[in-house]
Amino acid sequence: MGTSLLKQPLITSLRGSRELPDLLINPEVIKIGEAHKKTSAQVLLRWIIQRGISTIPKSTNPERLKQNLNIFDFKLSDEEMKTLASLNAGIRVCDFAFFKGMEKHPEFPFKNMHCQ
Secondary structure (H helix, E strand, O other), rough: OOOOOOOOOOEEEEOOOEEEHHHHHOOHHHHHHHHHHOOHHHHHHHHHHOOOOOOOOOOOOOHHHHHHHHHOOOOOOHHHHHHHHHHOOOOOOOOOOOOOHHHHHHHHHHOOOOOO
């Protein structure tokens, strides 16, 4: 079973005084990364892509830019996908609530999740 993100070290959010779990140092994510010889960021990007969700990773670091593209040479197992999904704490950095009615869109990825 996955480790609760709320027990992980937190990073400060740019939005208000909220704090967000730092998934890059989550033990479950690190373990999966080690199994594939990938960074935590690569594992998390692969998880998003494998779920069919488009992502635009941000970095100005040339090495990280290369790493962000190097996520198509491995695939997460069904068990790894479930492990990562179990880490969900219902926290969204950007839930797109500023777009009126967004949660009703058929492709809205956060259905049935409580967003803070």
